[in-house]
Amino acid sequence: MAEGVMTIAEQRDGEIRKISYELVSEGRRMADSLGQGVTALLLGADIKENASTLGHYGADKVLVADDPRLKTYTTDAYVSVIAELVKANDPAILLLGASVEGKDLAARLSARLETGMAQDCITFSLEDGNLVAIRPIYAGKAYAKVTFSDSTPQIATARPNVLTLNEPDTSRSAEIIDAQFTLDDSILKTKVVDVLRDESGKVDLTEADKIVSGGRGMKGPENYNILEELAEAIGASVGASRSAVDAGWRPHTDQVGQTGKVVSPTLYIACGISGAIQHLAGMSTSKVIVAINKDPDAPIFQRADYGIVEDLFKVVPSLTEEIKKIM
Amino acid sequence: MNIIVCLKQVPDTDSQIKVAPDGNSIVTDDVKWVMNPYDEFGVEEALQIKEKMGGEVTVIGLGPKRVTESIRTALAMGADKGILINDPALENSDALATGRALAAAIKGLDYDLIFTGQRGVDDDMGLVGATLAEFLDIPQLSIIVKAEISEDGKSVKVNRAVEGQTLVIESSLPAVITTQKGLNEPRYASLPGIMKAKKKPLEEKTLADLGLDPSQVGEGARKLKIMELTPPPQRETGKIIEGETPEEKAAELVRLLHEEAKLI
Numbered sequence: 001m002a003e004g005v006m007t008i009a010e011q012r013d014g015e016i017r018k019i020s021y022e023l024v025s026e027g028r029r030m031a032d033s034l035g036q037g038v039t040a041l042l043l044g045a046d047i048k049e050n051a052s053t054l055g056h057y058g059a060d061k062v063l064v065a066d067d068p069r070l071k072t073y074t075t076d077a078y079v080s081v082i083a084e085l086v087k088a089n090d091p092a093i094l095l096l097g098a099s100v101e102g103k104d105l106a107a108r109l110s111a112r113l114e115t116g117m118a119q120d121c122i123t124f125s126l127e128d129g130n131l132v133a134i135r136p137i138y139a140g141k142a143y144a145k146v147t148f149s150d151s152t153p154q155i156a157t158a159r160p161n162v163l164t165l166n167e168p169d170t171s172r173s174a175e176i177i178d179a180q181f182t183l184d185d186s187i188l189k190t191k192v193v194d195v196l197r198d199e200s201g202k203v204d205l206t207e208a209d210k211i212v213s214g215g216r217g218m219k220g221p222e223n224y225n226i227l228e229e230l231a232e233a234i235g236a237s238v239g240a241s242r243s244a245v246d247a248g249w250r251p252h253t254d255q256v257g258q259t260g261k262v263v264s265p266t267l268y269i270a271c272g273i274s275g276a277i278q279h280l281a282g283m284s285t286s287k288v289i290v291a292i293n294k295d296p297d298a299p300i301f302q303r304a305d306y307g308i309v310e311d312l313f314k315v316v317p318s319l320t321e322e323i324k325k326i327m
Numbered sequence: 328m329n330i331i332v333c334l335k336q337v338p339d340t341d342s343q344i345k346v347a348p349d350g351n352s353i354v355t356d357d358v359k360w361v362m363n364p365y366d367e368f369g370v371e372e373a374l375q376i377k378e379k380m381g382g383e384v385t386v387i388g389l390g391p392k393r394v395t396e397s398i399r400t401a402l403a404m405g406a407d408k409g410i411l412i413n414d415p416a417l418e419n420s421d422a423l424a425t426g427r428a429l430a431a432a433i434k435g436l437d438y439d440l441i442f443t444g445q446r447g448v449d450d451d452m453g454l455v456g457a458t459l460a461e462f463l464d465i466p467q468l469s470i471i472v473k474a475e476i477s478e479d480g481k482s483v484k485v486n487r488a489v490e491g492q493t494l495v496i497e498s499s500l501p502a503v504i505t506t507q508k509g510l511n512e513p514r515y516a517s518l519p520g521i522m523k524a525k526k527k528p529l530e531e532k533t534l535a536d537l538g539l540d541p542s543q544v545g546e547g548a549r550k551l552k553i554m555e556l557t558p559p560p561q562r563e564t565g566k567i568i569e570g571e572t573p574e575e576k577a578a579e580l581v582r583l584l585h586e587e588a589k590l591i
């Protein structure tokens with residue numbers, strides 16, 4: 001009988017990413033109500049010494065698959081190793097992050113293991129011991145409540161930032177185990193040949209806790225500096241509407257919306273964005289929404305918790321100044 | 328290079344989405360169906376590769392008869408042939424079953440590269456590309472913003488956008504590439520293109536043609552079950568911040584974010 005919760009830890013350059021702790025925290029809550037254990041799976045090269053923090057957030061065991069070929073994520077290597085370890089450990093529930101890596105991995109794993117999988121979930125519960133998840137569909141225009149057929153593991157990816165992070169307890173330690181696996185070079189068909197880093201160091205929109213977004217109302221690329229300054233003051237990342245992206249003012253990776261990034265920050269500040277249905281779809285799960293727009297009838301105000309009807313070029317700089325006063 | 332583009336039909340992103348009385352599906356009466364926007368990038372990329380290297384572009388859609396319209400759009404853009412997989416038993420198939428049926432249709436074809444969208448903008452799953460790659464036992468390259476085919480047509484070098492960095496990956500072909508915005512600017516179908524598309528071959532296949540059994544697909548084979556669809560939770564009506572000057576309004580907003588929302 002499949003039992004317990006397994007979470008996949010994500011690392012970048014050997015450093016464990018925040019989503020990994022969110023998954024272990026949620027896995028702990030699930031496992032406690034099931035009376036079962038949580039195993040975190042960590043893949044990488046020379047990463048064993050980083051494994052212990054997963055215990056602080058609630059993992060009972062950390063299985064470490066250490067291999068130079070696992071240093072950077074590739075679908076073929078990771079899926080092969082994880083599928084083997086999942087079969088050997090037989091968890092009932094398998095949780096991954098809805099990051100670019102986690103979504104890719106979960107998708108292929110579900111096909112390999114021929115089991116159900118729910119992408120980009122925002123809440124989990126258990127009904128009769130079975131996993132039930134809520135996931136926004138149509139980029140948030142509707143919510144689906146889903147569950148799994150009999151096959152295990154029940155695979156789900158969780159949207160970054162939405163699960164409650166446990167307070168780390170440094171007195172809690174997990175059993176760290178060297179995972180036994182085989183990885184045959186002949187199955188490795190893809191190779192990472194270069195990593196182009198975004199040196200700005202800004203947090204990706206999908207993981208950002210705060211976002212300041214600018215639309216066509218920004219009038220031109222040169223004006224985004226006022227948003228950058230506001231973002232800097234509150235520790236936010238800068239996003240954009242599709243109009244701003246299509247005008248070439250901002251890179252494609254900044255687009256928020258149904259055909260861009262679907263984001264869930266705690267604070268979303270929309271500046272000069274009208275609030276078209278496709279834009280709203282991508283940000284309406286934000287906890288608090290602020291809209292700054294000179295048109296009182298702009299649809300964005302219907303979704304905003306706080307609205308300012310005003311010229312953004314007059315408000316945004318004052319906003320930054322006022323924030324600096326209290327920080 | 329023979330290239331296959333998978334095409335999903337989805338409600339136009341302008342559509343309001345209403346939950347049907349059964350609580351399990353959406354109201355489709357007023358829905359305008361369009362090609363998944365990510366699949367437009369797939370069609371465009373395939374056409375650009377074909378224009379450079381020669382070969383054929385085949386578009387495959389699985390779904391009811393109305394999907395023909397989107398396939399015709401792709402043909403009008405310049406694709407060579409279309410295949411519609413249409414069988415009542417396929418209704419409500421999940422990604423595993425969809426991938427299985429697409430793989431069965433593709434297995435008999437001569438192909439070097441397959442494009443799918445990174446996700447359907449309907450149920451936002453992003454599963455079919457991976458499922459298809461698994462069933463065809465070929466690599467998948469997902470969220471791709473740039474693709475360069477080697478001169479001998481045997482491998483591809485892609486840029487994959489992940490959080491805060493771009494990975495440059497080399498892969499053998501055939502492979503599945505899932506498209507991301509930034510890959511290209513999809514062309515519009517020209518009037519002559521639309522005329523020509525009417526004469527291009529569009530084949531229709533049933534499950535039996537693919538050698539699949541109805542028990543492997545459809546509602547009964549779903550591994551993920553939809554219990555209920557609901558409208559998104561209502562947001563409380565917000566506050567419009569009053570003030571004499573922009574500065575006053577800004578100050579009041581900061582006060583609210585600090586004291587009421589406790590976010591800054």
Ligand SMILES: Cc1cc2nc3c(=O)[nH]c(=O)nc-3n(C[C@H](O)[C@H](O)[C@H](O)COP(=O)(O)OP(=O)(O)OC[C@H]3O[C@@H](n4cnc5c(N)ncnc54)[C@H](O)[C@@H]3O)c2cc1C
Nearest residue numbers: 215216217241242243257258259260272273274279294312
């Ligand atoms: C298939 C498809 C997919 C799409 N996907 C997306 C998507 O993913 N994301 C997305 O964002 N859009 C998407 N769109 C586009 C969407 O429909 C809108 O066109 C777009 O969101 C509008 O961007 P905007 O709000 O910046 O521009 P506009 O609608 O032009 O709004 C600009 C706003 O700025 C305000 N403004 C102007 N000057 C000032 C000033 N000085 N001070 C304050 N306010 C000012 C105006 O009052 C106006 O409300 C999609 C469209 C299609 C057809």
Ligand SMILES: Nc1ncnc2c1ncn2[C@@H]1O[C@H](COP(=O)(O)O)[C@@H](O)[C@H]1O
Nearest residue numbers: 333334389443444446447452453454455
């Ligand atoms: N019914 C379908 N017919 C053809 N291609 C599909 C179908 N469903 C999904 N796809 C492909 O897979 C991509 C991702 O869809 P999904 O996995 O449903 O989010 C789409 O952009 C299509 O390229």
